[in-house]
Amino acid sequence: MADATSPSTGRRYGVARVCHVWEVSRSSFYAAHQASAEEAGPRSSPARRGPKPAISDEDLLAAIRADLTRSPWTGEGHRKVWARLRTLDGVRVSRKRVLRLMRQHALLSPHRARTRPETSHERHIITEAPNIMWATDATQITTVADGKVWLFGVAEHWNAELLGWHVAKHGTRTEAIQALGMAVRQQFGHLGAGVARGLALRHDHGSNFMADVFQKQIRFWGMAPSYAFVREPETNGVIERLFRTLKEQAVHGRIFQTIEDVRDAVRAFVARYNAEWLIEKNGYRSPARMRAAWQEETFRRAA
Template identity: 30%
Template sequence: MGNPRARYTLEFKVEAVRMVRNGQSQAAVAKILGISTQTLNSWLKADEAGKLAGAGKLVSAEQMEIARLRAENANLRMERDILGKSDGILREEVSVKYAWIERHSRQWPVSVACEALGVSPSGYHNRKARDVDPDRPRRRISNDALLVHIKAVHAESKGEYGWPRVWKRLLAQGIRVSKDRVQRLMKLHGIKARTKRRFKATTDSRHNLPVAPNLLQRDFSPTKPDQVWTTDITYLWTDEGWLYLTVILDLFSRQVVGWSLKPHMRTELVSDALRMAWFRRRPETGLIVHSDRGSQYCSAEFQDLLKSYGMQSSMSRRANCWDNAPTESLWGSLKQARIHGKRFATRREAMDEVIDWLSFYNHSRLHSTLNYVSPMQFEQDWHAAQRKEAA
């Protein structure tokens, strides 16, 4: 519920209305922005009645300002010899100067007029570009409007993003803002990423099964997709008992290409994940699948499956989690974002949460290793570049 005494700016209301108009539910928007659904509903009604000037169009307020300035500028009739005496009307507002320069651009060079009026040519051209293209993002967004977008991005990640990823996501959405400003606003309003917690591994390497050599040797940067996959097992507690998860991770794009969730840790858990990955990707012969020395991976069933797919087995050194660091990092991100601090009444609830996060991770989550794009976007960009080179 929002604060009943809070006063919201028009721009804040406009942004809230926009979020609903773009398809988000009123309840979700109200929760994200920390306001009551009744307040939001009243803003929507005001918008329908035309009482929210500019609702549904972020730059309309600016267009109104430009129209006002043009009307004011229509009364200005100046010549070159009085430019130096323009400290009155023209120095009251930079926007008026830009309007005057535009009106007299055929009479006086822009650079000369800008110099005389004490404004920069780049500033004038930026304003003119926004006038021609109203959908172009504004150079400066108010703190109220920026806070709306920050809360939306933070909620989209379900609290997983800290300020670096929030900032990168805003830039990707066309909102030009400094990282310091995003960090400062998030700190001021108590918006932060979930706290990381430690977790233990599930590996049991106390067996007499054959162990594969370490072919990976911590080279976590393959040059194309489906050269190296890594895999591991983790576990989640529910009121019904343990739920075990394994994934197959493509090291090139850090995309989860296969996964399996079961109430046990038998070899079937890891074999099903590998089958999913193979049917989805159909990689060429020679792909390396790197794992720890757990009995599931060393089993004859799993090793035979690898051979049938033309894959090579690679295993970490004993008790060395750094040899499989990317997958360990994935577990940390998952548990930080969706698991720690939650209680799952059933395994089904936990499965739904994990599957939802894996979808978010592959399609949307900004990955720092990939220069802050999602795994699927990174791979799509790579394929597009390859097609361009081949053309």
């Protein structure tokens, strides 16, 4: 009746007018209409609105699964999958579409919710160029024969590159200097006085970093200490995040027999991390690719 046309006006009666005359609520009309439609059988779903995508959801999901299978890393999120599909496979799709498919098929990596309250510091510790600020810290790894061993690392704030590292039985000030010395030699070519002049070194208030021997050594190389806030490890977040990645990818789930096994694992991780690990602040490029692009741009401007 609602679809019928009035002979006097030539217009449809409409649902509202018919329900008003019959004193029936429109919700009852629509409920009865839906029940009759279900009895008539399932209706085909309407076609997807908008332009047809270049790749279907089924093909994109297959490409996502293939990328996760070939990746040597574990626990990666949708952003890195999206970036690799664009750069390696030429699949140019929306990042949110990759997120939707990975969420629907339980392919997202688990994540930890932030529990710490907001703090007052400015949270900007990324530099605009290399060799402006480095970060150093230490962590422990358990072995069967040698107990807990220490891993010292030095990271570049600019591109999160792991510049130097040292694994030792004891976490003393001299062992901390070994990792920093590796970074200095790698970046500047020698360990002479003032070789790293103007560079700031972010570190916490651990006794091995606050020791006079360590402080005198970094000043000999021309570095200035940059202290992280007490009980706020996020102010040394570059090296803290790098250590988290190292443990997730190379330590957790493994049993190390000796300190040499730890050294071998860290050595392999450093080579692969610097060359292949994609970082969002680098434009989803690895630390090595970020440095190569910066050097190319620097040489181009100088030419």
